[in-house]
Amino acid sequence: MKNPDSRQASSGFEQLSFLPVQNVTPESCPRFLKCNAPICPLDADWRKRILLSDDPTCFFLTESVKRNAQTVFKVAGLKTLYWAIVFTCPFITAQHPRIQKALERAKLSGFRMTRFHTDA
Secondary structure (H helix, E strand, C coil): CCCCCCCCCCCCHHHCCCCCCCCCCHHHCCCHHHCCCCCCCCCCCHHHCCCCCCCCCCHHHHHHCCCCHHHHHHHCCCHHHHHHHHHHHHHHHHHCHHHHHHHHHHCCCCCCCHHHCCCC
8 A cells, every 4th residue: 555645756747836938927928818718838727727618729829739830939039938838738638638639620720820920
């Protein structure tokens, strides 16, 4: 019998209380004020959120899985945002198959984020 006070070793996101990219929070997202997606890849507490069947998927999460996404994010001045999303994406899709399906569909479409260029 295992000691009830011992912690099982786990890998991945659950061991991290922060993203490996510094200063990236949901508030640093250009769509933060108008976003309705409950699962935000920039939210350290995304695992505590509930995803309903009709909830939207994070706009930048869907953009991050497209071909040449790294370049598009860099040109838009959102390179740090991209790396934070790429880090979290596998953990989110493992927990939310509906988001995984949305990302698979998103891979087949073109980019919609060209309006997010910054001077950075």
